[in-house]
Amino acid sequence: MVNNKIYLKVSEDDPDVAYLYLPGHPGERKENIIKAQIRLYDIIKNYKGPDIYLDIDQKDNVIGIEILG
DSSP states (O other), X not given: OOOOSOEEEEOSSOTTEEEEEOTTOXXXXXXXXXXXXXXXXXXXXXXXXXXXXXXXXXXXXXXXXXXXX
């Protein structure tokens, strides 16, 4: 089922790691949904902040954001 809400999940193992599920994300533990992952450090010159990855689906939509504090 496609989720139409924003949902933040903090890792049970590491409180400095979280995943933000965006509208359109099919849910946890789904396989083969991520086509690409873009790291902010790679696209923003002189980025200063937490390590953030954008998850892109097969239709080129951002469906999740992984935050590593």
